[in-house]
Amino acid sequence: MKPTITAFEKSPDRGRGLARDMRVRWALEEVGQPYDVRLLSFSEMKETSHRKLHPFGQIPTYEEGDLALFESGAIVFHIAERHAGLLPDDANARARAIAWMFAALSTMEPPIVELGMAALFEHDKPWHKDRFPILEDRVRVRLNELSNRLGDADWLDGAFSAGDLLMVTVLRRLNSLGIVEKYPSLSAYVARGEARPAYRCAFADQLAVFTNTLPIG
Numbered sequence: 001m002k003p004t005i006t007a008f009e010k011s012p013d014r015g016r017g018l019a020r021d022m023r024v025r026w027a028l029e030e031v032g033q034p035y036d037v038r039l040l041s042f043s044e045m046k047e048t049s050h051r052k053l054h055p056f057g058q059i060p061t062y063e064e065g066d067l068a069l070f071e072s073g074a075i076v077f078h079i080a081e082r083h084a085g086l087l088p089d090d091a092n093a094r095a096r097a098i099a100w101m102f103a104a105l106s107t108m109e110p111p112i113v114e115l116g117m118a119a120l121f122e123h124d125k126p127w128h129k130d131r132f133p134i135l136e137d138r139v140r141v142r143l144n145e146l147s148n149r150l151g152d153a154d155w156l157d158g159a160f161s162a163g164d165l166l167m168v169t170v171l172r173r174l175n176s177l178g179i180v181e182k183y184p185s186l187s188a189y190v191a192r193g194e195a196r197p198a199y200r201c202a203f204a205d206q207l208a209v210f211t212n213t214l215p216i217g
């Protein structure tokens with residue numbers, strides 16, 4: 001059954017692939033699963049009908065038959081479990097790839113989001129000058145550790161997995177801050193993710209929503 005996901009009707013990132021529907025689109029492209037997209041305005045996201053799908057009134061959501069999911073990580077995990085290509089068959093390697101999914105979302109993403117929020121919304125606050133370097137340091141500590149672990153490998157644990165997919169999307173959130181560029185192995189890692197045909201297809205589709213160049217559905 002063809003799933004339907006939700007995405008911003010007008011993404012605040014202007015189609016730079018930073019909204020979290022990008023992860024879901026990329027996962028679906030990696031496994032070759034066609035999908036439909038329902039676009040939502042900010043007010044539609046807060047309506048009761050959407051909150052039945054997403055308690056926090058956000059995107060993305062995922063509907064497939066009588067299954068409705070929210071949380072991009074859970075959706076990517078569901079896709080990876082139902083299709084070949086995003087999680088290894090070997091049980092231990094699979095468990096490690098899942099650990100990287102959690103690492104992307106619960107260890108890397110929170111300080112990165114915090115820094116991004118501070119850059120976007122707090123620059124005029126009196127405490128911004130003191131707080132920003134602290135947030136930057138927290139991110140740098142994690143990037144250092146991740147970079148040390150990745151070393152010169154292509155992916156985090158053997159073959160490309162859903163762990164890499166989520167990690168690349170999380171690191172991309174730093175794009176406008178010029179921080180990942182200080183870590184050549186991480187920059188190359190993100191570039192490798194972005195070069196994957198499935199990524200490029202997903203990116204083009206979400207950009208087309210913003211530029212209005214493709215019919216959706």
Ligand SMILES: N[C@@H](CCC(=O)N[C@@H](CS)C(=O)NCC(=O)O)C(=O)O
Pocket residue numbers: 018019020021045057058059060070071072073
């Ligand atoms: N942890 C959630 C976060 C979802 C989220 O923050 N979605 C953003 C778009 S990337 C959103 O809908 N923002 C609008 C809002 O919160 O009103 C996930 O990974 O799906």
